[in-house]
Structures are given as structure tokens and as C-alpha cells.
Amino acid sequence: MKEGYVMSNNHEVEVVSTEHGEREHDHGKLPVILFFAGLALFIIAFVLHAGILKNTLFLFSMLLSGYHIIEEGVIDTITATKSKGKFTPNVHILMTLAAIGAMFIGDFQEGALLIVIFAGAHFLEEYAEGKSKREITNLLKMNPTEARLIKSDGTVELVEVASLSIGDQLKVLNGDQIPTDGVLVSGQSTVDESAINGESMPAEKTAGDEVFGSTINGNGSFVMEVTKDSKDTLFAKILQMVNQSQSNMTKTATKIQKIEPIYVKTVLILVPLFILAGYFFLGWDFRESFYRGMVFLTVASPCALAASAVPATLSAVSNLAKRGVLFKGGSYLSNLSDVQGIAFDKTGTLTEGKPKVTDAFFDDNHAAQKDKYIDVIVAMEKTANHPLADAILAHFEATTKLSVSVENELGKGLVGKFEEKTYRIGKPETFTNTPEQVKVLNEQYATEGKTVVYFSVDEEVVGLIAMMDVPNENAKGVIEYLKAQGVHTTMITGDSERTGQAVGKQLGMDEIVGNVLPENKAAIVEEQQEKYGIIAMLGDGVNDAPALVKADIGIAMGDGTDVAIDVADAVLMQNDLTKISYAHKVAKKLDKIVWQNIYFSLAVIILLVVLNIFGRMDLPLGVIAHEGSTILVILNGLRLLLPIKE
Structure with missing residues (x-):
């Protein structure tokens, strides 16, 4: 039955x-x-x-x-x-x-x-x-039933969650269950989101941050704006799953x-x-x-x-749900015990999904100016809106706050003026006056799949910064476990073959396929099925959707995104790859x-x-x-x- x-x-x-x-x-x-x-x-x-x-x-x-x-x-x-x-x-x-x-x-x-x-x-x-x-x-009983609706005259009325509309503003008091998905308008608090993502530590929330229905507000209070109908909330999708x-x-x-x-x-x-x-x-x-x-x-x-x-x-399904791994049914969990191969998307699945500075070099002849150069680099990158700029700012800390005039010049990169000198940060191919040592390092880092930018003073290259979307800290251990279980591992990436090989070799992948367009990932999964048998696919649940559907078991890494829940057979509510090996053990x-x-x-x-x-x-x-x-x-x-x- x-x-x-x-x-x-x-x-x-x-x-x-x-x-x-x-x-x-x-x-x-x-x-x-x-x-x-x-x-x-x-x-x-x-x-x-x-x-x-x-x-x-x-x-x-x-x-x-x-x-x-x-x-x-x-x-x-x-x-x-x-x-x-x-x-x-x-x-x-x-x-x-x-x-x-x-x-x-x-x-x-x-x-x-x-x-x-x-x-x-x-x-x-x-x-x-x-x-x-x-x-x-x-x-299921955790699904919220009432909300504090802020009316047009500023008064607050207790209403049914089902009666809320997108755009309504709600008051959430300390200890309240958040009624529905929305965005903080004012106030701040910490929110227990363990019902959504299994994370035991409360998340800090300020204006502009997302909040999810059925999570529990901490000691603060805030005003939020409803962004989803109650039947479309993340929690509702989890219940459906x-x-x-x-x-x-x-x-x-x-x-x-x-x-x-x-x-x-x-x-x-x-x-x-x-x-x-x-x-x-x-x-x-x-x-x-x-x-x-x-x-x-x-x-x-x-x-x-x-x-x-x-x-x-x-x-078994309940055991995994408690640990933030949701399976849409026992048949998918059962398939996982018999899986012969797992295909992984690279970015955001095997890697952290954002670049980090891995190496920085400044020419020996300019060593005395290193701290000043870092101050200039930080001041210039603060004007940019780019993931590489975020990586550089996360790595370097300025000792002195400088006011640098910066322009983003097409074909050159960031160009700054400070104390009558011109500073530039850009792609290596846009520079001509480059020391041999910098060229050698650039070639080495490029081979390792890293993105390199040069830093110059008056068009003389004095240093470089290498960045990379680094492997997930748990990825290597998970790949080793799967290989020990006789499961073939494949990394599929839209990055260049060189970058893919660099990351894949670090992790010990059996197979690496680079330069893959999102629409072609499903075809690769199909090839794997013909070659190995039952295949699982891990991706972020958005651009990997066709491949997740094609696989025998589609597993979404999405920090609990509703898109991931919609398309996948299983979802990791946090991007914790160790849950894959745990789920495989439970399935066995x-x-x-x-x-x-x-x-x-x-x-x-x-x-x-x-x-x-x-x-x-x-x-x-x-x-x-x-x-x-x-x-x-x-x-x-x-x-x-x-x-x-x-």
C-alpha cells in the first residue's frame, strides 16, 4: 500500500x-x-x-x-x-x-x-x-498559519497566511515563526533556518536579506515584504518533496x-x-x-x-532528511546504492563557486613598495563590481586608506592615478613591459588553471595576482570514497580543458570533460549511462537542469534553492559534499x-x-x-x- x-x-x-x-x-x-x-x-x-x-x-x-x-x-x-x-x-x-x-x-x-x-x-x-x-x-505541522500584516494605516492585524499577497509588509517579532518567504525591509535579527537547510547556527539577517517561511526568528524584530505566494514558498516545496x-x-x-x-x-x-x-x-x-x-x-x-x-x-529517508539531504522517494535512494558512475558539475559543486586569490608576486626590485602597492590595489578594486575584485579584496587588506582616481578602460582594465603615477590592473596580454620572471610565473599558473592579472606602475609590470575557483574542501575525500566503492567519477565543466584538467587532477577524478555548454551536459550523462549503467548527476539545479533530469538520480547542490528542489530527485540543502558519501552509505x-x-x-x-x-x-x-x-x-x-x- x-x-x-x-x-x-x-x-x-x-x-x-x-x-x-x-x-x-x-x-x-x-x-x-x-x-x-x-x-x-x-x-x-x-x-x-x-x-x-x-x-x-x-x-x-x-x-x-x-x-x-x-x-x-x-x-x-x-x-x-x-x-x-x-x-x-x-x-x-x-x-x-x-x-x-x-x-x-x-x-x-x-x-x-x-x-x-x-x-x-x-x-x-x-x-x-x-x-x-x-x-x-x-x-508538515510546522507550516505557519498566521501572520502580522501591517495595514495601510500602520496598524498590525493578525491574518491567515493563505490570505497574504506578494508585496504585503509583515511585522515579525522575536521568537515568531516567519510566515512566508520574503525580504527584510527594516530591522535586524538572527534566524534559525535549520528547518530549511539543516544548519544549526542561526543566520544573521539585515535589510535586503532573504528570509524563508517556517524558519524561527531570534531575539530581534523586523519588517519584511512578502515575495512569494504561500504555496510557492521554499518550505512548501520541501513539503511537496x-x-x-x-x-x-x-x-x-x-x-x-x-x-x-x-x-x-x-x-x-x-x-x-x-x-x-x-x-x-x-x-x-x-x-x-x-x-x-x-x-x-x-x-x-x-x-x-x-x-x-x-x-x-x-x-532511511527520514535519517537523511534530518541531515539536510532530501530524497523525493525511496526508489532514487535505492538507485544510489547501485550507482556505477557520478557526474559532477565543477563550479559550485566540486568547487566553491567563486574565485580566491591563490598566489601573489611582486618583483624583487620593488619589494620595498609592496605595502603601498597593496594599498593602491585595494583602493582600485573597491571601485570594481566583479568576482575577481571581490576575491582580491577578500585576500588583501590595506594598511592605509588611499583616494585613487580610477577608470575602467576598455581593453586595458582598471587604470588609476595616484601621486603622479599611473597604476594598472589587467589581463597579461594587454601589457608589453613584463619581466621574464613574471612571464614564467604566468605560464605556470595558467597551466594550473588559474586566472592571472598583472599590476603595473607607469606601464612597467611589477607584480601579478593569480586566482582560482578552488576545490570544495570536502570534494577530494568524497571522490576518494566513491572510487573506493568502485564508482566512476566524471567532472563536467564549461571552463577550458586546461582549467578543468587542473581542478580534476587535484581531486583525483577518473574523467574530465571541459568546454561543455549547459545544453550538452545531458548528452554527456546519456553517454555515461550507456558506458557505465546507473548514473547520478550533481549540479546546482539551474543551468544543470537538463542533465539532472536525464540522470538516473539528479542531485542538486543549491543551498536549498527552490529551483533545485523542482528539478532534482534529491537535494543537498547545504553545499556539503560529504552528504553524498553519507547518503551512499545509507543507501547501501x-x-x-x-x-x-x-x-x-x-x-x-x-x-x-x-x-x-x-x-x-x-x-x-x-x-x-x-x-x-x-x-x-x-x-x-x-x-x-x-x-x-x-
């Missing part, structure tokens, strides 16, 4: 099934109350002497304790049968028939015991499965769900054949044959098998646990059936062993909620 979360207008959450048109039953506390009432009747009946009253109490014990079991067995079977146009029974119908069968031959106590134990185990299973969903349910993860299970889970009704029908056919075989060929009397048939009906039920994959998958463990559960479930069923044939199994023991195996399978899957060693 596939499930998903639906939000009503008041943000209450209910779980619905998307297969067969069924709805997951939620009767509130009634089934629990009835279960304990039935259990009490069972205990009373157990101590009574044999008689009509004893059997009547066992009957009512079965009806009360098994209320939800019988209802789901009968009603869901009828509903699914009508929906699919063919007989589609479920596990609960097997238990109901087994209990009725036991009572039919006069074993009221064993029939009631079967239902009491099965119902009790069923509650435990629901609780266990709920642990892996509870965190996501809480996430999480919702998809609930209805998109692994291939194994989906196969089990499809096989379950076939398996149940097979058991229903085998039970009468088993009874007849016992009576005619094994020498059992009718009562024993029928009793053994009811035991067979119970122990052959695929409860544990049905629980082998779904709880484990939900636990998920695959291992699911198959452990399947083999264990089948082994228990076979063992119990064989013991029943040889007369070594009675109904109570069969129920305990059968339900015990189901609970063990559930608990084994829940291990994926625990952090995995990195």
Missing part, C-alpha cells in the same frame, strides 16, 4: 493510501480502548470453567480486540476488489478467517488468542512504522506490495488443499486436518514479508537490511509450515512466532533511523 500525506486548510495531517483507493485507517483511540476491553474479557474467560459463558466471552474478546483487524480485512478486501475488478485480499483477511475457523471447530480460546496477539502485534507494528514518519508529520518521498518506494517495496495480494490468494487456495491432503493422505481426522489448516493459514501469512521494505525505506545499508528482512521472513514462514506439517506447531505458538518475526523485521528496518558512522 502506497501512502502520502495530505494537508487540509487548517494544516491537519492525515495519511492516505494511493493504491487501490484505500485509506489508511485511523480510528483515533477507539481501537486501543476496544483492544484492552477485549483483552480483559479474554483474561476473565481464561479463568472461568468451560461452558457457554466462557466461549461467549472469548467470542466477544475476539470481536472487540480484533475490531480494526476484522474491519480492515473485510472492508479493504471488498474495496480493493471493486477498485481493481478482481479479488484482492489482504493479510488481515487471513487472520480473520483463521480465528473464525478455530471457533468453528470449537477452539474459541485459541481463536480469540490468535486475534488478541495479532491485534497487539499490529499496534506495535503501527507504532514502530510511525517512528519513521513522525518526524515528517511534525515537519517530502510528500513525494512517502508515495515513492523502492522497487523491492513496490514488488512486495504487488505480490502481496497474489500471495494471499495462493494461501487461500492452498489451505483447503492442505486440509484435504491431511484428511485423505496423512491419516489425520477432520478436526486435526482443519486445525492444522488454520495453523497453516496463520503462519503462511506474509506479514513480515510485507513489512520488509517500507519501514526501512521511510527510516538500506539495500542490505531489506534483503536481510526478506530472507528472514521467508525462512520463518517455511520453518513454521514444516513444523506444522509434522505436528510440532499449534495455533498460539504459531501466532507468537509469526508476529514476533514481523516485529523483528520492523525493528531491523528502524535501525536506519540511527546515524551511520562516517
